[in-house]
Amino acid sequence: MDEKSFLAAYDKHQFDAPLTSVDSVLFSYHQECLKLLLVQRSNHPEQGKWGLPGGFVDLQVDQSLEDTARRILRAKTAIDPPYLEQLQTFGNGSRDKRGWSVTVCYSAMMAYQSCEPHVSSVADVQWVNIDKLDQLPLAFDHGDIIAHARERLKQKALYSIVPAYALPELFTLPELQHLHELIIGKPLQKKSFRRRIEQAELLIDTGEKVSQKSGRPASLYRMKDRAGSFTFVRNLEE
Amino acid sequence: MDEKSFLAAYDKHQFDAPLTSVDSVLFSYHQECLKLLLVQRSNHPEQGKWGLPGGFVDLQVDQSLEDTARRILRAKTAIDPPYLEQLQTFGNGSRDKRGWSVTVCYSAMMAYQSCEPHVSSVADVQWVNIDKLDQLPLAFDHGDIIAHARERLKQKALYSIVPAYALPELFTLPELQHLHELIIGKPLQKKSFRRRIEQAELLIDTGEKVSQKSGRPASLYRMKDRAGSFTFVRNLEE
DNA sequence: CTTGTTAGTGTCGTATGGTCACTTAATTCA
DNA sequence: TGAATTAAGTGACCATACGACACTAACAAG
Numbered sequence: 179m180d181e182k183s184f185l186a187a188y189d190k191h192q193f194d195a196p197l198t199s200v201d202s203v204l205f206s207y208h209q210e211c212l213k214l215l216l217v218q219r220s221n222h223p224e225q226g227k228w229g230l231p232g233g234f235v236d237l238q239v240d241q242s243l244e245d246t247a248r249r250i251l252r253a254k255t256a257i258d259p260p261y262l263e264q265l266q267t268f269g270n271g272s273r274d275k276r277g278w279s280v281t282v283c284y285s286a287m288m289a290y291q292s293c294e295p296h297v298s299s300v301a302d303v304q305w306v307n308i309d310k311l312d313q314l315p316l317a318f319d320h321g322d323i324i325a326h327a328r329e330r331l332k333q334k335a336l337y338s339i340v341p342a343y344a345l346p347e348l349f350t351l352p353e354l355q356h357l358h359e360l361i362i363g364k365p366l367q368k369k370s371f372r373r374r375i376e377q378a379e380l381l382i383d384t385g386e387k388v389s390q391k392s393g394r395p396a397s398l399y400r401m402k403d404r405a406g407s408f409t410f411v412r413n414l415e416e
Numbered sequence: 417m418d419e420k421s422f423l424a425a426y427d428k429h430q431f432d433a434p435l436t437s438v439d440s441v442l443f444s445y446h447q448e449c450l451k452l453l454l455v456q457r458s459n460h461p462e463q464g465k466w467g468l469p470g471g472f473v474d475l476q477v478d479q480s481l482e483d484t485a486r487r488i489l490r491a492k493t494a495i496d497p498p499y500l501e502q503l504q505t506f507g508n509g510s511r512d513k514r515g516w517s518v519t520v521c522y523s524a525m526m527a528y529q530s531c532e533p534h535v536s537s538v539a540d541v542q543w544v545n546i547d548k549l550d551q552l553p554l555a556f557d558h559g560d561i562i563a564h565a566r567e568r569l570k571q572k573a574l575y576s577i578v579p580a581y582a583l584p585e586l587f588t589l590p591e592l593q594h595l596h597e598l599i600i601g602k603p604l605q606k607k608s609f610r611r612r613i614e615q616a617e618l619l620i621d622t623g624e625k626v627s628q629k630s631g632r633p634a635s636l637y638r639m640k641d642r643a644g645s646f647t648f649v650r651n652l653e654e
Numbered sequence: 655c656t657t658g659t660t661a662g663t664g665t666c667g668t669a670t671g672g673t674c675a676c677t678t679a680a681t682t683c684a
Numbered sequence: 685t686g687a688a689t690t691a692a693g694t695g696a697c698c699a700t701a702c703g704a705c706a707c708t709a710a711c712a713a714g
Contacts, residue, residue: 194475198436198518235507237432237516243507267505267520269473269481278475280436282505282518352692370671372693377670387680393691394679412650412670412701590661608702610662615701625710631660632710650670650701656714663708670700677694684687 196269197279200246201232201320203265203327204255207344207353208290211307212360214324217254218302219317223275228306229317230324232281247284254303255293259286261343261406265327273319285327287343308360328361335361336413339380342401350388350396351375366414380405434507435517438484439470439558441503441565442493445582445591446528449545450598452562455492456540457555461513466544467555468562470519485522492541493531497524499581499644503565511557523565525581546598566599573599574651577618580639588626588634589613604652618643 204215216228231254233246240246244262251259262284269280290305297303306314311324334340335358342354355371375381380402387395442453454466469492471484478484482500489497500522507518528543535541544552549562572578573596580592593609613619618640625633 195433196436196473196475198434235434235516235518237434237509241509243505243518264504266502267481269520271475271479278473280473280481280518280520282507282520350692367672367674368692369673369694374671389680390691392681392689394681394693396692410670411653414671415649588661605703605705606661607663607704612701627711628660630658630712632662634661648701653703658711658713660711661709664706666704668701668703670702672699673697675695678692680690680692682687682689684685 197234197274197276199232199234199279199281200243200250200284201230201281201323202247202251202262202284202286203230203324204251204259204286204288205327205331205341205344206288206290206305207341207357207360208294208305210356210360211309212344212357213290213305214308214311215254215297216304216306216314218304220302224317227315227317228304229320230283231303243282244284247282247286251286254297254300255288256296257288257293259288259343261287261340265323265330268319268323281323283323283327285330287341289344289346291346332361332363336416337410338408339375339401339405343406348384348386348398348400350398351381352396354399362414362416364416370414374410378408378410380408435472435512435514437470437472437517437519438481438488438522439468439519439561440485440489440500440522440524441468441562442489442497442524442526443565443569443579443582444526444528444543445579445595445598446532446543448594448598449547450582450595451528451543452546452549453492453535454542454544454552454554456542458540462555465553465555466542467558468521469541481520482522485520485524489524492535492538493526494534495526495531497526497581499525499578503561503568506557506561519561521561521565523568525579527582527584529584570599570601574654575648576644576646577613577639578644581644586622586624586636586638588636589619590634592637600652600654602654608652612648616646616648618646 206213215231217231218228219225231250233250235246240249247262248258265283265285267280267282271278273279297305339354341357341361342349344357345353351372355366355368359365381399382402384398384400386398388398389395444451453469455469456466457463469488471488473484478487485500486496503521503523505518505520509516511517535543577592579595579599580587582595583591589610593604593606597603619637620640622636622638624636626636627633
């Protein structure tokens with residue numbers, strides 16, 4: 179049999195296949211807190227519980243798994259996230275009562291301000307403070323997935339400035355440092371933090387200042403294009 | 417409707433789902449060469465071409481995606497690989513002629529010697545020198561997947577001794593260094609390489625020596641348990 | 655016993671993060 | 685107006701870890 183007739187006769191349902199979905203862990207930063215976007219499930223199973231924004235691949239619409247993640251995040255936030263990276267795929271026979279299921283997970287970040295109007299207009303979507311996750315009933319194994327995403331983000335915070343994607347386009351160095359401290363879970367040396375960013379020339383000083391409640395005003399910076407993919411040769415202390 | 421009756425009525429085929437498979441990039445080291453295990457496809461599509469060892473999840477047998485990867489690798493090598501880590505999931509509408517398909521990829525390593533007898537007894541499986549990949553017709557997007565796996569392995573070689581899993585239980589430091597050099601693609605400083613391994617106390621000196629064709633014999637080492645997950649704070653130069 | 659070859663070490667230079675005191679620029683409140 | 689307060693930003697020194705490279709050590713062959 180040649181390939182053409184093989185494909186014509188091929189029945190993709192001849193083998194029992196796992197359910198395959200895409201979920202995203204979307205981080206942001208607001209009012210000195212690390213936030214996560216969660217969605218309240220309107221359908222069974224796990225109805226009423228909170229879960230990651232996700233869904234099934236639309237074979238007609240999505241060209242790739244990343245397209246699926248983007249489409250679903252856009253539906254919840256009205257924004258295409260500036261940072262989106264595949265995290266890990268979780269798959270086993272017990273995580274979903276409907277049967278053997280696989281979820282391809284992405285980690286994403288965006289500025290809180292850029293999507294807040296849309297998010298607050300939708301009832302079943304909410305930004306949750308990362309400290310208050312344990313107060314919400316989480317669907318499936320999404321708690322594990324979130325823990326995994328936090329660990330990966332922590333590593334990134336030690337050798338890159340990827341967390342800057344959770345900030346607005348213009349931000350101050352103290353803001354960025356505080357965000358890193360939240361992610362890493364311990365205070366960082368101001369000097370060390372600033373020095374490596376300056377030496378690698380990752381940011382552009384806009385010259386603008388932003389006045390604080392009290393104290394000297396901080397400079398506003400913008401990321402250079404290459405800044406997101408830059409990695410320092412040496413990690414900060416954990 | 418309550419969850420129980422929802423699940424009873426649930427038809428997992430109501431939505432058209434992508435084909436979901438698991439593939440592994442299995443590395444090893446033999447005769448001063450980095451090797452990869454490839455399988456010749458006996459069925460359509462891409463019949464006759466060489467591809468990664470992989471297959472579909474067996475919903476009855478496999479508890480998890482990792483189980484699937486392990487089962488398939490065991491079938492080809494008769495060995496459970498000492499190192500197996502999820503790499504990345506590739507999914508789009510065009511990579512497989514049968515339709516929208518998703519492959520969850522793993523990166524694995526094992527000692528060449530531990531499986532060579534079994535591998536050489538099977539006709540459709542072969543260890544391929546990494547330099548000679550371009551001489552083989554590769555199935556699907558497996559060339560891209562391999563490139564991705566090599567890049568990830570290169571990063572690991574810069575901040576860990578994970579590549580040691582491609583060596584036999586007992587190995588010499590010059591062997592390990594040469595393997596790292598193959599992966600990274602440039603020579604390393606002997607002193608730097610050895611110093612960091614010694615300081616982190618990652619290996620156990622067995623006291624045994626192995627005589628070379630010529631020159632001073634090298635000491636044989638064994639990995640400590642924690643050595644595989646240890647990461648140095650600073651990368652070697654790329 | 656000399657030569658060749660490979661394993662393994664001593665030592666110094668350099669890059670980069672840790673530490674911490676200091677300066678600068680704003681606000682607040684006598 | 686000017687001292688106190690607060691937070692941003694800098695200077696300077698130390699510690700650590702890698703790069704470079706010459707050196708010594710241990711074996712085989714002749």
